[in-house]
Amino acid sequence: MSTTNADTETETLTDGFHLIIDALKLNDINTIYGVPGIPITDFGRYAQAAGMRVLSFRHEQHAGYAAAIAGYLTQKPGICLTVSAPGFLNGLTALAHATTNCFPMILISGSSEREIVDLQQGDYEEMDQLAIAKGLCKDAYRILHAEDIGIGIARAIRAAVSGRPGGVYLDLPAKLFGQVMNAHAGANSLVKVIDPAPRQLPAPEAVTRALNELKNAKRPLIILGKGAAYAQADADIRAFVEKSGIPYLPMSMAKGLLPDTHPLSAGAARSLALKESDVVVMIGARLNWLLSHGKGKSWGTTPKRFIHIDIEPREMDSNVEIVAPLVGDIGSCVSALLSGLGDNWSAPPADWTSALREKVETNVARMAPKLRNNNVPMDYHGALGALRTIIKERPDAILVNEGANTLDFARSIIDMYQPRKRLDVGTWGVMGIGMGTAIAAAVETGKPVLAIEGDSAFGFSGMEIETICRYNLPVCVVVFNNNGIYRGTDVNPSGGPDAATTVFVKDARYDRMMEAFGGVGVYATTPDDLTRAVNEAMDSGRPTLINAVIDEKAGTESGRIGNLNPQSVVSKK
Ligand code: OXT
Ligand code: ADP
Ligand code: MG
Numbered sequence: 001m002s003t004t005n006a007d008t009e010t011e012t013l014t015d016g017f018h019l020i021i022d023a024l025k026l027n028d029i030n031t032i033y034g035v036p037g038i039p040i041t042d043f044g045r046y047a048q049a050a051g052m053r054v055l056s057f058r059h060e061q062h063a064g065y066a067a068a069i070a071g072y073l074t075q076k077p078g079i080c081l082t083v084s085a086p087g088f089l090n091g092l093t094a095l096a097h098a099t100t101n102c103f104p105m106i107l108i109s110g111s112s113e114r115e116i117v118d119l120q121q122g123d124y125e126e127m128d129q130l131a132i133a134k135g136l137c138k139d140a141y142r143i144l145h146a147e148d149i150g151i152g153i154a155r156a157i158r159a160a161v162s163g164r165p166g167g168v169y170l171d172l173p174a175k176l177f178g179q180v181m182n183a184h185a186g187a188n189s190l191v192k193v194i195d196p197a198p199r200q201l202p203a204p205e206a207v208t209r210a211l212n213e214l215k216n217a218k219r220p221l222i223i224l225g226k227g228a229a230y231a232q233a234d235a236d237i238r239a240f241v242e243k244s245g246i247p248y249l250p251m252s253m254a255k256g257l258l259p260d261t262h263p264l265s266a267g268a269a270r271s272l273a274l275k276e277s278d279v280v281v282m283i284g285a286r287l288n289w290l291l292s293h294g295k296g297k298s299w300g301t302t303p304k305r306f307i308h309i310d311i312e313p314r315e316m317d318s319n320v321e322i323v324a325p326l327v328g329d330i331g332s333c334v335s336a337l338l339s340g341l342g343d344n345w346s347a348p349p350a351d352w353t354s355a356l357r358e359k360v361e362t363n364v365a366r367m368a369p370k371l372r373n374n375n376v377p378m379d380y381h382g383a384l385g386a387l388r389t390i391i392k393e394r395p396d397a398i399l400v401n402e403g404a405n406t407l408d409f410a411r412s413i414i415d416m417y418q419p420r421k422r423l424d425v426g427t428w429g430v431m432g433i434g435m436g437t438a439i440a441a442a443v444e445t446g447k448p449v450l451a452i453e454g455d456s457a458f459g460f461s462g463m464e465i466e467t468i469c470r471y472n473l474p475v476c477v478v479v480f481n482n483n484g485i486y487r488g489t490d491v492n493p494s495g496g497p498d499a500a501t502t503v504f505v506k507d508a509r510y511d512r513m514m515e516a517f518g519g520v521g522v523y524a525t526t527p528d529d530l531t532r533a534v535n536e537a538m539d540s541g542r543p544t545l546i547n548a549v550i551d552e553k554a555g556t557e558s559g560r561i562g563n564l565n566p567q568s569v570v571s572k573k
Pocket of ligand 1: 290363402407425429432454455457480482485487561
């Protein structure tokens, strides 16, 4: 941008729009997920003109979920761009989700004029966004002056990725975009963040303490969480598991960090592994609800000693006593443990490893015939048996998964073979991550994506199939259509004309939604139909939606977490 000033001298100018773009690009951030509108419409245009990939969604929440998972996959903050108040609020759920899951993300929202907002004079989309965001993310900043853009974006990036990653809110008032400054001074004000997520080495005595615990273990177990997958320390984690000979249990999104078919995987002997283990090494997993807080029935009666690797010191002792806290980044901690094993390390007692192995084999063998059934309408096992084979044959495809039964059955049925290929509902069990996650997975990795969706789950983000078609992304969505939430069989207990609370229109044709946008729609009633259609979609790379007809009686209430439903003691019939 250039202009001539009154003194006939030519001064080259830049503005807020371009400084923000330059600051992001300087930090290798080249993709934005968002929804345009006042005051960020032109920002999106300029960013696209400057060579950034700017993907417009139909709703900010899904752009936000896309940004969150982009952060998880790349270790760089995913960017979600929204308009003020309602757009900001739509993006906020995803920002909170990113923070809860420890994914680095920056929600950038345009906002209204400070002077008017602070006097509550009723500006267009007036809202004190910064104040609202603060409680829901790791950090929140506002930039008021063009000369602060460089430092503001640097702070946001560092806050998102350093230490425990999380969501950051960046508030950009409308006036900022048009502010001008000398281009040379502007360029000099930008900051390239050096070493945004510094390694954090564990203290040597903490490593020794952990190794001593391990040496004394009779029934050790490693639990791998999505933090371990995020850390991208894949080779060292595998080497640590294999050299130590300790069986491991992958949390849902850690599946594939080592192949699920690995001889040390205790994934198919989960209950036994939790109950009988005596020393448990947590790597990038929290002892939250997904692990029954480290205590109670699921953990059996064998006393536990926990070794916990995490970058966040406050995670230690959050639920139970941690006898060997190992605070640091997973790469450094695991490599320290690995070298500490030394040459004389002896594998855990064979009675432990073979008991787990036997249980795994029994459970796998018990499941096998169910996966080959050809029932029509399909049940979860029949349909997922077909999809399991597809992932086995295409291990680098990315699997996105949400629903209740659709999620829980798929998690245990579909083996994963490579790290960071299974993306799902995360710590909160959020329905609605589906299409945003699928879009970012395709955009960030270029790999084919298979999204296995409960029909309810799909509904939360279904409109984004237009986005998938618009960008012609290699995404194949399979909707497990059982006519409802958990099951399609509920009836209104009052006998009245309204549908029951958990049921949908019977035999809805989700495949036709995809056709409306120029994608491929398929109606599948058998596992063979499903196999054929998914393979075709994956070979062609064309956006595809397969409506898989599932027996409406097949599911259970809340899938495998029905125990969390409160029970009434005075239920009225
Ligand atoms: O060892 P044991 O014997 O125990 O056996 C275990 C393994 O050893 C074994 N296993 C295997 N056997 C053989 N072979 C292999 N390969 C194998 N692998 C494992 O299998 C068992 C089970 O293993 P698993 O899965 O590892 O273990 P388990 O015990 O299940 O693990 C416990 C947990 C807690 C870790 C696990 O269950 C888990 O990760 N759960 C996550 C659950 C979750 O997050 N659910 C989503 C939320 S549900 C609910 O809230 C829903 N809503 C409400 C709602 C939400 N969520 N969000 C928003 C924004 N609004 C509303 C809604 C609306 S779900 C829902 C929609 C549902 O309807 P849909 O139509 O979408 O879906 P359908 O139900 O299909 O209709
Ligand atoms: P899961 O749901 O798979 O059990 P969680 O989300 O509960 O996993 O836990 C992930 C943990 O990983 C968080 O406590 C987070 O602080 C930690 N974490 C994330 N990245 C790193 C890293 N690079 N080094 C160490 N810990 C990490
Ligand atoms: Mg359903």
